[in-house]
Amino acid sequence: MTSKNETKLGYVIAVVCLAVGVLLYGTLPAEPPETPVRLMFQSAAGKVLFDHQIHMDRYGLSCSDCHHADDDDSALPVSCSDCHKVEAEYVPALGAGGKFNHDAHSMDFGFDCADCHHMGDEGASHCGDCHQPGVDDESMPGRTQAFHSQCIGCHEDMGLTPGAGDCAGCHIPRKRAEAFHDQCMGCHENFGAGPAMDDCATCHGYGK
C-alpha cells in the first residue's frame, strides 16, 4: 500500500471510529439499572463492595428486610444517604435535642402524667429501670419497644402523625456509618454469617 493510500485509510478509520464512539456514548443510557446488581460504598475506612443481587436472590431477602418499609409498596427505596448523612449526629427522640416536646404534650394537649407514665410503681424513677435497652420479653418490653408502643399507639389511636414507619418524624436519622453497620452486621450476626463486627477488613478491603 502506498503512503497516500495509507493516509486515506487512516482518515477513514479515524472518522468511522470517532462517529461510532460519539454516537454510542451519546445514546447509551447513563442511568443505573432500577434494581442494583452490586453497590460500591465509599467509606473513610475503605470501600465496601456489596452484592445486592446475591442478597436478594440467594438469601431470599425482601426489600423491607433492609430498607425502611414504605406504605406504598410500589415505591422504590430512596437512597440511604438521603436521610443517613455522613456527619449526622444521632439524637434520640426523647431528651435534650430530641424532637419530642414534653411541655406541649402535658400543657397544650392536656395529657395527664398517668396517660403516658406508670404511676405509683415503687422503686422505678426512670422508664429504663424496668424497660431495659435491648431486653425484650413477654412480661416486660424493652425500652425501644415500650417507647414505640407508647408513642405510636397513641398517635394512631388519635389519627395523628408521625406514625409507624415515619422514623424521621420522631428521630433525627443516625449517621450513615452507624446505620449501615447496625443493618449489615445485625443481620449477619442473626444469621451467624460473617463478616461480623470485629472483622473490618473483610468488608472494607476494596481499596481507598
Added chain:
Amino acid sequence: MHSAIKLTVSHAPFCHNGSRISAKSYNIMLASMLAVVPGFYFYGLPAVAAAALAVGSAMAWELVFNLISRRPVSIGDGNAALIGLLAAMLLPATVPWWIVVIATFIAVIIGKQIFGGIGANPFNPVAVAMAILLVSWPDYLDFNTALVHYQFDFEPVTYPLLMVKSFGADAVETMNWMDLLMGRQVGGIGTTFGIGLLIAGVYLMVRGYIRWEISLSFLAGIIITAFIFNKIDPESYAGPVFHIVTGYTLIGAFMLATEDSSSPVNFIPMLLYGALGGAFTILIRNVGLHVDGVIFAVLVMNMVNPLIDKIRPKAVGKVA
C-alpha cells in the same frame, strides 16, 4: 579532512522486519482483536463505544499535532490507532468519554509527539497515559466500582488482583486458572480474555512484529518472582500461574513491554529488560501500593532502557 556535512543518527544496531510501519500497527491491532472482541461480548456496547472513541480520538490528536507542528500527516502509519486501541483495552468498559479522550491525548501528544513522534518516545505512550490516569482518577479505573452494574455468571465478581492484595491468597483459592484465562474475571476491555492475548502474542512473535526475547523474559520474570513470594508466604502471595492470567500481565508482556522505541534492541539487554519488568510487576503487586504493577514496571524499565541497552559485546579492535 573532515566533511562539513553532519548527519544525526541514533545508535546501532537497527532492526527491520521487512514490512512497513502500517503493516506492523495493523497486524498488532488485528491480533489484539482476539482479546478485544471477547471484551465486546462480555461488556457490550459500552466497551465498543470506549474502544471506538479511543482509536478515533487518538488518531484525531495525532492529526491535530501534525497540523499544528506543520509536519506530514502520520495517521496513515496506524501507530496512533494502535495506541488508542491498546489504551482502550486497559480501561474498564464503563469509562467516561472524557477519560478516554484525556487518555489518548496524554498517550499521543505527551507520550509520543512532544518527543519527536514515532520512534523517538522514551516511554511507552500507553503506559504514560495509564500511569497518569491511575494516579489522577483512580476511582474511574477501579474495575470493581466501574463494573457494579454488570451481571456475570462467575464468582466472586471482584478484581482478582485486588482480592489477593486485600485478603490474601486464600481469597482467590476458588478462582480456577482456566476460568481466568477464558475471561471469567473482572478487568479491562481487552485484558481478561487471556487465551486471545496468548494467541495474539505467539502470532506477533512468530511474524517478528514483537521481540520474543522481551515477551518471554517478561513472563519468566513474573513466574520466578511470584514463585519465590509464594514459597515464602503462600497464605499472603498468590502463585505464578495466578499472576500470569490476571491483571495486565499478558497484554503487558506482548503489547506494552515490546513497544519499539522504549525497549532495547540487543539480545542480553532485551532479556534483562523483560525479566526485570516482570520482577518489578510482582514486587509492586505484592509489596507496593498499586494493585497491578505492569504499567509502572514498564515505565521503570523504559527509564533504564538506554542504560541496559549498553550491555553488549565490546567492539573488537581499538579506536584511535
